[in-house]
Each structure stands twice: as C-alpha cells, then as structure tokens.
Amino acid sequence: QSVLTQPPSVSGTPGQRVTISCSGSGSNIGTNAVNWYQHFPGTAPKILMFSSNQRPSGVPDRFSGSKSGTSASLAISGLQSVDEADYYCAAWDDSLNGVVFGGGTKLTVL
Amino acid sequence: QLQLQESGPGLVKPLATLSLTCTVSGDSISSSSYYWGWIRQPPGKGLEWIANIYYSGSRYYNPTLKSRVTISTDSSKNQFSLELSSVTAADTAVYYCARRVYWPRYFDHWGQGKLVTVSS
Numbered sequence: 001q002s003v004l005t006q007p008p009s010v011s012g013t014p015g016q017r018v019t020i021s022c023s024g025s026g027s028n029i030g031t032n033a034v035n036w037y038q039h040f041p042g043t044a045p046k047i048l049m050f051s052s053n054q055r056p057s058g059v060p061d062r063f064s065g066s067k068s069g070t071s072a073s074l075a076i077s078g079l080q081s082v083d084e085a086d087y088y089c090a091a092w093d094d095s096l097n098g099v100v101f102g103g104g105t106k107l108t109v110l
Numbered sequence: 111q112l113q114l115q116e117s118g119p120g121l122v123k124p125l126a127t128l129s130l131t132c133t134v135s136g137d138s139i140s141s142s143s144y145y146w147g148w149i150r151q152p153p154g155k156g157l158e159w160i161a162n163i164y165y166s167g168s169r170y171y172n173p174t175l176k177s178r179v180t181i182s183t184d185s186s187k188n189q190f191s192l193e194l195s196s197v198t199a200a201d202t203a204v205y206y207c208a209r210r211v212y213w214p215r216y217f218d219h220w221g222q223g224k225l226v227t228v229s230s
Binding site: 002032033035037039043044045046047050051054056088090092096097098099100101102103104 | 147149155156157158159162170171172173206211214215216217218220221222223
C-alpha cells in the first residue's frame with residue numbers, strides 16, 4: 001500500500017478534460033509540495049509538475065496542478081492519445097523523512 | 111546534456127547483495143544544487159523511493175529498506191552506487207537512478223532503468 005492514494009485508472013476521450021487525484025496526510029501533502037511524474041512503460045519517468053503547480057520547461061500548458069489541504073490533483077485538458085501513460089504523485093514526508101509516491105494512475109485515452 | 115546510466119548484474123541470487131552503479135555525465139555529483147537518488151518499480155507495481163545522497167555525505171533512506179540499503183558516491187568517477195543486502199524475490203524490480211533538485215525537491219532527470227531479477 002502506497003502512502004499517497006491515487007485512483008488506479010482514469011479514462012477520457014480526445015479533447016476531454018480529466019483529473020487525477022492524490023490523497024495524503026498532514027506529514028506529506030499537508031506540509032510539502034507535490035510533484036507529478038509521467039511514465040511511459042519501458043522509459044525513464046519524466047517530471048510533469050513540481051511544487052504542486054509549476055510546469056517544467058517543455059511541458060504543455062494543457063497540464064495543470066493544484067493542492068488543497070492534504071490532497072492534490074493533476075488536470076489534463078484537451079486530452080490527446082499521446083497522453084496515455086502512467087501518472088505518479090510524490091511528496092516529501094516529514095514523519096518518514098523521505099520521499100513517498102502514490103500507487104500510480106493509468107490514463108487511457110479512448 | 112545530462113545523462114544517467116545504471117549498470118550492474120541483471121540477475122542476483124536470493125540472500126545475496128544487489129549492487130548497482132549510476133554513472134553521471136553532463137553534471138558533477140559534487141554539485142551543491144542536487145541530491146542523487148535511487149527509485150525502483152517492481153513488475154506491475156508503482157514507484158518506490160529507496161535512498162538519496164548529497165555531495166556532503168548526507169543520506170536519506172526509505173525506512174522500510176533502511177536496514178538493508180547503503181548509498182554511496184565516488185566523486186573521482188562521477189558515480190553513485192546502491193547496495194541492497196539479503197535480497198528476495200520481492201526485490202525484483204526495475205531500478206532507476208535519478209538527480210533530485212535540492213530545492214524545490216523533485217527528481218528532474220532519470221536514468222533509463224535497470225531490470226534486476228532475484229532468482230536462483
């Protein structure tokens with residue numbers, strides 16, 4: 001069981017907007033920023049969002065992040081087939097003194 | 111251009127020690143701007159953080175693995191390494207090395223990953 005909780009899967013049609021939730025606790029998301037990683041199986045994971053809502057250079061503005069209390073979410077608007085991947089949230093946990101990941105969410109573009 | 115490359119045995123016997131090395135090119139592991147870390151992904155499962163190390167020697171370990179894990183650096187070779195002792199089949203995974211920004215804290219570059227299978 002992962003410290004951060006994500007839905008195992010989400011799906012949407014091209015052009016649609018989808019959101020992926022990430023639930024934690026006061027020692028991780030409640031206190032620290034959330035990062036999101038995009039992972040295509042067989043390749044290196046890629047940072048998609050850091051500090052909860054900051055996009056690294058090169059990440060399309062179709063991706064947005066937010067955080068409220070002990071939860072965070074990643075939104076993808078204008079869904080495209082190339083977005084079909086696994087998405088992971090992560091945060092520093094002050095109690096564990098380490099990085100915790102969510103279990104990952106598989107995004108399917110129908 | 112920053113590159114990280116994992117290397118080491120792809121097959122390890124049960125109860126032996128798993129040893130992996132990450133060779134960094136395009137940056138110095140002695141930089142004060144970054145930590146260096148290991149993350150793994152068991153087959154069909156999610157990502158699990160293992161450990162981080164800073165150039166000063168500061169180390170952080172996943173509490174569930176701490177008793178079996180050692181992370182170290184070799185600045186002369188611009189490499190950092192992972193040792194995981196007393197491995198079992200549950201340690202079979204793709205192991206990634208990555209660079210973590212000092213602040214804000216996130217992994218900005220990852221290696222391609224190394225599949226390590228624990229089997230006799």
